[in-house]
Amino acid sequence: MRKSWAHTREWLLISLLLMACLALGVLQYRWTGELSRAETARLRASAGARAQQVARAFDSELRRAVNECMPSGEDVERLGPDRANSTRLRLSYPRFERPYFRRIAAAVPGANGLEFHEADLTSYGFARGTWPDSPHWRGLRAGLEKIARGEPVRGQVVDPASVLIEVPIFGDDKELEWLLFEVDDHYATSAWIPELIREYINPENEQEFHVSVERDASAQPRNADAHAVLFPVGLLRRPGGRGDSPGRWTLDIRHVEGSIDAAVAAARRRNISVALALLALIAAASSMLVRYTARARALSDAQFQFFAGLSHELRTPLTVIQGAAHNLLSGVVKDAPQRENYARAIVRQSSQLNEMVDQMLSFAGLRKGVSSELQPIPVSVCVSEAIEAVSHELEQAGRSVDADIPPDLPPVWANEDGLRRVLTNLIGNAIRHGGGEVSVSAIHREEFAEVLVSDSGGGIPPEEIRRIFDPFFRGERARAGRVRGTGLGLSLVKETVESYGGSVTVESSTGKGAAFTLRLRVAS
Numbered sequence: 443m444r445k446s447w448a449h450t451r452e453w454l455l456i457s458l459l460l461m462a463c464l465a466l467g468v469l470q471y472r473w474t475g476e477l478s479r480a481e482t483a484r485l486r487a488s489a490g491a492r493a494q495q496v497a498r499a500f501d502s503e504l505r506r507a508v509n510e511c512m513p514s515g516e517d518v519e520r521l522g523p524d525r526a527n528s529t530r531l532r533l534s535y536p537r538f539e540r541p542y543f544r545r546i547a548a549a550v551p552g553a554n555g556l557e558f559h560e561a562d563l564t565s566y567g568f569a570r571g572t573w574p575d576s577p578h579w580r581g582l583r584a585g586l587e588k589i590a591r592g593e594p595v596r597g598q599v600v601d602p603a604s605v606l607i608e609v610p611i612f613g614d615d616k617e618l619e620w621l622l623f624e625v626d627d628h629y630a631t632s633a634w635i636p637e638l639i640r641e642y643i644n645p646e647n648e649q650e651f652h653v654s655v656e657r658d659a660s661a662q663p664r665n666a667d668a669h670a671v672l673f674p675v676g677l678l679r680r681p682g683g684r685g686d687s688p689g690r691w692t693l694d695i696r697h698v699e700g701s702i703d704a705a706v707a708a709a710r711r712r713n714i715s716v717a718l719a720l721l722a723l724i725a726a727a728s729s730m731l732v733r734y735t736a737r738a739r740a741l742s743d744a745q746f747q748f749f750a751g752l753s754h755e756l757r758t759p760l761t762v763i764q765g766a767a768h769n770l771l772s773g774v775v776k777d778a779p780q781r782e783n784y785a786r787a788i789v790r791q792s793s794q795l796n797e798m799v800d801q802m803l804s805f806a807g808l809r810k811g812v813s814s815e816l817q818p819i820p821v822s823v824c825v826s827e828a829i830e831a832v833s834h835e836l837e838q839a840g841r842s843v844d845a846d847i848p849p850d851l852p853p854v855w856a857n858e859d860g861l862r863r864v865l866t867n868l869i870g871n872a873i874r875h876g877g878g879e880v881s882v883s884a885i886h887r888e889e890f891a892e893v894l895v896s897d898s899g900g901g902i903p904p905e906e907i908r909r910i911f912d913p914f915f916r917g918e919r920a921r922a923g924r925v926r927g928t929g930l931g932l933s934l935v936k937e938t939v940e941s942y943g944g945s946v947t948v949e950s951s952t953g954k955g956a957a958f959t960l961r962l963r964v965a966s
Contacts, residue, residue, distance in 0.1 A: 455732055456728070456729050456732050459725055459729065460725055463721045463722070463724060466721055467717070470714065470717045470718070470721075474713050474714055474717075475710070477710075478706045478709075478710045481709075485697075485702045485705075485706065486668060489643075489667050489697075489702065490668040492668075492695070493643070493668045493669060493695050495642040496635070496642050496643060496670065496693055497671065497672035497693060499638050499642065500630075500673065501672055503540075504542060504673070504677060505677050505678060507540075508623055508677060508678060509678070510530075510534035511530060511621065511623070512609060512611065512621055513526040513527055513530040513611065514526075514611075515614075515618060516613070517529070517530070518611050518613060518618045519614075519618065523548055523550045523559065523568070523618070524548075524559055524567075524568040527548050527561070527568050527619075527621070528566055528568050531546065531561055532566040535566060541626055541629055542625065542626065542630075543563075543623050543624060544605075544624045544625065544626040545560065545622075545623075545624035546561040546623055547560040547561060547568075547571075547622040547624075548568060548621050549583070549608075549620040550619045551590050551618075551619070555590070556583060556587050557570055558570065558571050558572060558573045558583075559571070577601075578600075578601050578603070578604035579606070581600075581601050581604075582599060582604075582606055582608060585598075585599035585600075586608065590617075598675050598676075600675050602688055602689075602690050603657070603690070604690075605624060605625040605626075605690070606622065607622070607623040607625065607677055607678075608620050608621070609621045609623070609678055625673075631655050643695065651697055652696045653693065653695055653696075654694045654696075655691050655692070655693055655694075656691065665696055665700075666696050667695055667701055668695045669693060669694045669695065671688075671689030671693075672689055672690075672691050672692075673689060673690040674688065674689050674690070675688055763792065816855045816942060817857070817858070818853035818854070818855065818965035819853055819854055819856045819857070819858050819861055819965075820851075820853050821847055821853070821854060821861075821884055821962075822847040823858075824856075824858065824865055825845055825847055825865055825882050825884075827862050827865075828862055828865035828866040828869050829843050829845065829882075831862070832873060835870060835873050842880075843869060843880045843882060844879065844881040844882070846882070846883040847882070847884045848884060848885070848886070851884050851885075851891055852886060852891065852965060853964070853965045854942075854962035854963060854964055854965060855942055855962065855963045855964075856962060857942075860941075860942075861938075861942075861962075863938070864934075864935050864938050864960070865882070865893070867934065867935055868895040868935060868958050869882065869895060870931075872895060872896070872897040872899075872956075873897075878897050878898030878955060879897065880897045881894075881895075881896055882894070882895050889964060890944070890961045890962060890963060890964060891964050892960065893959070894960075895957070895960075896955060896957035896958070897955045900952070900953060901950045901951050901952045901953055901954050901955055902950040902952075902956050903952060907948060910932050910948065911936040912933065913933040935958075939960055939961075942962060942963065943963050944961045944963060946958060946959065946960050946961070947961075
């Protein structure tokens, strides 16, 4: 009853552990889902903020460069457009750390319309030239000429698809001239913006995001986690000025794993996998701990039964030896035949004691890894010696052993004493536990010799077959029938044969006997 409750309690504990791990797995899945949603929102906000930082840094630096190149209206009225522009440019341009502009010019009202005065970025002087012949410049010129004539202008003077900036210089509430800047877009997109990306988006070459610059700011960003508009048309225009001020370029940010959603989902899968692996490890470790505890308890019970049985096994021969010796010494036995019987009893019981001691010493030696040197051993010799060793039991049981060992069977790698003990144990078990006919046969199969020890007795119950090679284990029928034994024999058989590089197996059916097969490596 106690063992049954202990077994039930162990399985109950294992079930509770598995249910707890399953519950933790479900909670982990839900928690990681909530964290993933929060992380997705955080990463999107962070990506958007980083993109805005790049846009603000670019626009503010470009705005500062334009402002530093602008003369005041008073200087233009006092010095004239070219001299005022040249003086201002000479003071500002050498301090620039970047080649912001490909071209700097001024549109100055003249007698024949707007005149184009271009700056020499080496001498910083302005000289009259011809308007560049490109669609963007032609559109800018046409818009400025309308403004100069006082005609209304709808929309932007500068084409948003261009890289041109126009800045009016006012004096006495009228526009004296317009400074014109052509931004070096190649430098901006290949060096300047990548530098800002490294500073604000992917610091220290983290490469968390792929960043691209789209020239068409009106286009919808594709597969972008965040975007920001930079380089507005009205870079210096105050709110409420002429027309609105759309951006020209769009900065698109996309996570290196395809998208923030994909990155967070991958991280979630990794976290869930790690968590589930840990939970599985905890469950497995807990189950193994419970299982090993049960095995340790079973081993402890087996050891207790072993020592109890051993005490009984030792007491019987010792009692016989002590009684026989006492009768011989006290002179109770006087005739020679009776003294011979007593002497034989002492020898027989001493042999049983010696056998038990040998089994225990052999078991201890094998467990410590002590092994003898292997030699080629004839199987037939060991079988004959084993049958001779159990001859007394055969005589008492009125039975015999049918041995069929082929004469051409090659020798096997073994230790003679060890192999003899193995066969003696198997044959003795067949006599004591099996009943019926006992036979020993052998066959040569490739690199192994197979030795079969079988009986035609009652067989081994199925629930005991998996444990018969465990140390100290004795079957229910052996314990109930008080059959002599220590529970070490078959364990010694298994460990001895395996130390030879072989194996032992058993086949049995209830009521049809048992057959033990030794597979031993041949020496030839």
